[in-house]
Amino acid sequence: MSGVRQRWLGPAMFLPAVLYVVALVGVPFVLAFFYSVGDVKVGSVGYHFVGFRNFTSVLQNPTFLRALRNSFVFTVASQILVLVGANLLALVLKNAFRGRRFVRFLILLPWVAPVSIGSIGWKWILDSLYSVINWVLVRLHLVKEFSAPMWLGEPKLAMMSVILVHTWHMLPFATVIILAGWTAIPKDIPEAAAVDGAGFFRRMFQIELPMMLPIINVAVLFGVIFTFTDMTVIYILTRGGPYDTTQVLPSLAFFTGILGSDLAEGAAISIFLVPLLVAVAWLMLRSAHRAEVV
């Protein structure tokens, strides 16, 4: 009898959550595809199927192509920096030392503070007139006061700035995940390697890092998703400027679909995020599957 009751108890407990998520993630996800092949604008009623017209129009738009390229540059560059920095930082944080908790708190700030707010802090640090970085550079006689770099005003510098600020934001997250991987290695193993005659670098590159590979994968996969689909740092620092040189897919979708009221074309732009999402989801499932098998 209790078997009969349990059969409906399970679904009754999880269906509300599933339905909520389906309604507000699943439905809009499908709608995004639907819009991208239609002619919806803000305030318009009715819907006409227009085939791939939005996609062809988007693909002919040089701003879109630039944003597509920027998205990859932004993601790859910041993830490489994050990965190197996070491993280095995790390497020193794994040892116990006085003040470790406080240092961990300081290092976590960029991740835990709202990203929009951290970015506005950077906007002040990179200000065209009052940048503290420029003040230091001028005092060190590295640049002249009246030709100081416009961190957010020159295309190359602006791209570099948004990449660095995003790296700043993501670094703590990757660090704590990699740190978790490091502390999960039983103490015996590096010790055994030391007795076996392995020096510091051999221990690190042949024993510890290979053992941490699955968890580094997790950090990278999340990092790629959070970076490729984010527009906050760019929206606040540069609004995609100067001259759309820091525009990425999400910010372009926002400017086109929300501010420009062209929902259909905006949706078409954001659809270009999907292949990467699918790839990452597939890799995650594969590694989760492996973790269960072993």
Added chain:
Amino acid sequence: MAVVQTRGLTKLFAKGQVGAVVDVDLESREGEFLVLLGPSGSGKTTLLRMIAGLEEPTSGEIWIGGVLVNDLTPRQRRIAMVFQSYALYPHLTVLGNIEFPLKARRMPKEERRRKAQWAADLLGIGRLLGRKPRELSGGERQRVALARAIVREPSLFLLDEPLSNLDAKLRASAREELEQFQKKIGTTTIYVTHDQVEAMAMGDRVVVMNQGAVRQIGTPADVYDEPQDTFVAAFLGSPPMNLLEAAGVIVGFRPEHFHPSAALPADEPVLKLAFRAKHEEYLGAERILYGVLEGGPFDGEKAVARMSSTLAARFAPDVVHDFAVAKKDLKFFDREKETRTEPRALA
């Protein structure tokens, strides 16, 4: 081959941490199987780890093969160690694990292969070389750990409770195998365990430790038959030695030396004791009899007797029986210092 020597070796930890080692002087002999035996927290693993170079001594010296190694890293000490968990590298195959120490010594690939094959064959795991550690059974893992340890032909072999992760049945056969194996390769071996059966069975000599200090060093027979203090007396043997207090001295005798009077030769000088039996445990090959002594110097003290199941006599509960211990089997300990003293007459 090398001997290990420690002089005044001490390791102190922060308050609350167990496993400290206090002023240990120890000298192994060439090719011997030396067992460090003690309860958990007695410092035996810390001592082993200091010899391995994994723990830095607070003070004292460690010599391996006539060289002072205090300032040498583990890799410079040229030793091999088998960990309790085996510490196999999970991402490497069995072959990769066995080869690792050779790789760390930059041995050419050909020679490495040959040696790894030799070590694997010696331990009978040649067919497992392509597997990952997680695909191995407990016994196989232990062999891989041993192969990884011997492959570099170390001068000293350190083993930290390598059998404790095996189930009881496997443990007995692994114990024997390990012992034979050590005799075959003849490398000086230091073996840590809390299991006295392992210590007695395998050790050429046993070092009994408690609270960071060495309590006694000797052959298994020495430490069992001639315990130097009450700790060693009580720690070894199951059930442990009967320790009874009388006339300012502690008297000890093993349960197997506590016999019914009739079972002892008539000309043997004995201490007669009246023993009120309480209950008996039948263990197949032997019987353990629990009871209380009555009258004499030990009135009211509990005692245990252990005898072969083949002994025909029966001991009804709550009845006083005549028991005795041969005088030569009585051990005397100072009541204050708890160390061995001269035999003396009992009132």
Added chain:
Amino acid sequence: MAGVRARQLAFRTFHWTVLAVFSVLLAFPFYWMLITSFKRTGDLYDLRNNPFVFNQKPTLEHLRLLVNETLFLRWLGNTAFAGLVVVAITLLLAVPAAYALARLTGRWGGRIGIAIFLTYLVPPTLLFIPLSRIVAWLNLQDTLWAVIVVYPSFTIPFSTWLLMGFFKSIPPELEDAAMVDGLTRFQAFLKLVIPISLSGILTVVIFTFTLVTQEFVYALTFISSASHQTVGVGVPIYLVRGDVYYWGSLMAACLIASLPIAVLYNLFLDRFIAGFTVGSVK
């Protein structure tokens, strides 16, 4: 023999150098917010001054301006309100769902759990266009309720995933014992599992709340009046008058908005990480 000592020294130097460099790089913006918040305007905008220290006496002027003449307090209130309602919705839906998926549904539970977790990967920047339509259709555009309704779409998946791990770590014998003692399965869940899991539930509360305060894209998309905004959008977007940035007040607002969350988050960090790394540490 001096090898060990030299190596230790080298290691220590490396250790503290890396720590110092990263701490400074990562925490500097917050120091900058702090010092900017209390500097007089004249001090702030004089390029001859050393910007790292106070050249004139500190002032509370920016803070006063922020509190009295901007909507900052209103945004804090909006954020707190939205946070609390989203926490309530999330708990109501995620706690039973996580329990059911951890215990009652066998093989399928794990699969649905993973599917729910994967939806956490679907980013706002893919959904905001269709969602803006849905929000309009629900007649919620330009209200705080727009984000209150939408936020659970990402807090539920993450919370369900975290709680599933938590519930799985409770020995099932506990509920078996309770049911043998006469409780129904659902009663065992209410009276036994929930009290045991309070710390896990608290973790979910904290993270749901911080996710709400950190969100930017949806609030920017759905809410267009300054007075309905949350702090995450209000501060960086609406504290700017035309093209004029009031850096003193702006930085004070940034500091106030980030520190409490940072402290809370830090307390529960380890559990949060566990949610991301389930299955990959072993």
